[in-house]
Amino acid sequence: MKKIGICAAITGSMTRKETMPGLPVTVDEIINCAYECSVAGAAMIHIHVRDKNERPSLDASLYKEVLTGIREKCDVLVCISTSNHLVGISDKERIRLMELKPDLASIEVTSVKRPDGGIKNSKKFVRDILQAMDVYGVKPEFEIFNPRMLKELMRLSELGLVENNALIQFIIGSTGGMKPDYKNIQWILDSVPKGFTWSAAGIAGMQLPVNFISILNGCDVIRTGMEDNRYFLKGVPVKNNMELVNRAAGMIQMLGCEVANSVDMAKILGVKERNND
Numbered sequence: 001m002k003k004i005g006i007c008a009a010i011t012g013s014m015t016r017k018e019t020m021p022g023l024p025v026t027v028d029e030i031i032n033c034a035y036e037c038s039v040a041g042a043a044m045i046h047i048h049v050r051d052k053n054e055r056p057s058l059d060a061s062l063y064k065e066v067l068t069g070i071r072e073k074c075d076v077l078v079c080i081s082t083s084n085h086l087v088g089i090s091d092k093e094r095i096r097l098m099e100l101k102p103d104l105a106s107i108e109v110t111s112v113k114r115p116d117g118g119i120k121n122s123k124k125f126v127r128d129i130l131q132a133m134d135v136y137g138v139k140p141e142f143e144i145f146n147p148r149m150l151k152e153l154m155r156l157s158e159l160g161l162v163e164n165n166a167l168i169q170f171i172i173g174s175t176g177g178m179k180p181d182y183k184n185i186q187w188i189l190d191s192v193p194k195g196f197t198w199s200a201a202g203i204a205g206m207q208l209p210v211n212f213i214s215i216l217n218g219c220d221v222i223r224t225g226m227e228d229n230r231y232f233l234k235g236v237p238v239k240n241n242m243e244l245v246n247r248a249a250g251m252i253q254m255l256g257c258e259v260a261n262s263v264d265m266a267k268i269l270g271v272k273e274r275n276n277d
Contacts, residue, residue: 003260003268005043005221006248007079007199010034010241012227013048013056013086022240023226025050027062031069036242037225038076041249043265044221045070046079046106056086058093064100075262077271079104079141082129083119085112091125098132103271104139105129106169109152112145114176130161137272143169145177150191157193164195165270169223172210173203180206189217197221197269203228211248215255220268224248 010024010033017023024033027049034045049062063080070078080102082094098105109126112119133140140162144150156162170188173180178187180203192198199221202210207229211222224244232238232247249259260268 001256001258002218003258003264004215004219004252005260005265005268006041006245006252007044007046007221007223007225008034008037008042008241008245009046009201009223009225009227010037011048011050012225013081013083015226015230017054020226020230020238022238024241025054027065027069030066031073033241034066034070034076034078035073036240037245038074038262040242040245041259042076042245043260043262044077044079044104046081046223046225046227047102048081048227058082058084058087058089058097060093060097060100063097063102067100067102077103077262077265079106081106083108084121085114085119086116091122091128094125095129095132098129098136098138101136101274102138103266103274104141104167104269105133106141106143107133108143108145108149109156110149112176118176126156127161130156139167139269139271141167141169143171145171145174147187147191154193163270166193166196167220167269168192168196168198169221170198170200171203172200173206180204185210185213189213199223201228204230205234207244208233211251212255215252215257221265222248222252 024030049057051057171177178184197220200210200214201223252259
């Protein structure tokens with residue numbers, strides 16, 4: 001029976017408590033939410049942190065608090081975001097986040113254009129952060145927003161800068177990325193490189209169908225969570241992240257697969273054993 005992991009993207013950089021009261025934004029809320037999601041079946045937690053005014057942040061001290069707190073409560077894999085979307089931070093500071101040794105870190109191999117500035121990643125930054133990930137034993141999660149990004153990832157792979165079992169997270173329906181339609185989903189299914197592990201995130205109303213289609217087509221992880229989606233069902237607001245993780249676990253089992261735990265997930269994705277020195 002195939003094992004599929006659940007990644008809970010619990011906060012994000014754009015969602016707000018005023019529209020989603022159950023959204024975790026403080027350090028304690030994020031830690032407790034990660035624990036609750038792990039109990040519900042999540043093998044991986046995708047983390048963004050916020051400052052005291054709820055604005056997106058890449059503050060290393062906040063990430064350290066969250067990583068330490070989660071690891072004291074549970075064994076879930078932690079994937080931190082390195083995206084500078086809406087965050088004023090130097091590339092050097094972003095690269096130094098790898099010294100915290102999260103299990104995984106998300107990275108876009110090109111910039112992503114958006115009306116609000118988007119994500120700015122130079123080729124040098126991408127090379128340098130991948131090198132830092134290798135030094136500190138951090139597994140990269142490559143977020144792919146469009147075909148151009150996949151082409152660049154394959155170029156990096158040919159240069160030997162990307163491992164053969166890399167994890168790809170396709171993003172469907174995000175501003176600056178692929179439109180939320182089934183033509184793009186089919187492109188994803190046709191484009192997964194041989195030997196790579198993969199997942200797909202459907203934004204807003206595409207979360208549920210993308211989860212189903214991914215499971216049916218042999219994904220390794222499905223992504224859910226309040227970063228991507230405000231509703232449990234059409235017109236029914238989601239209360240908390242655990243609700244979405246429970247739904248994802250039920251879908252995996254309903255379709256004849258097994259929910260992977262964090263140990264399973266680490267083996268499937270090739271995440272290096274944690275070193276606490």
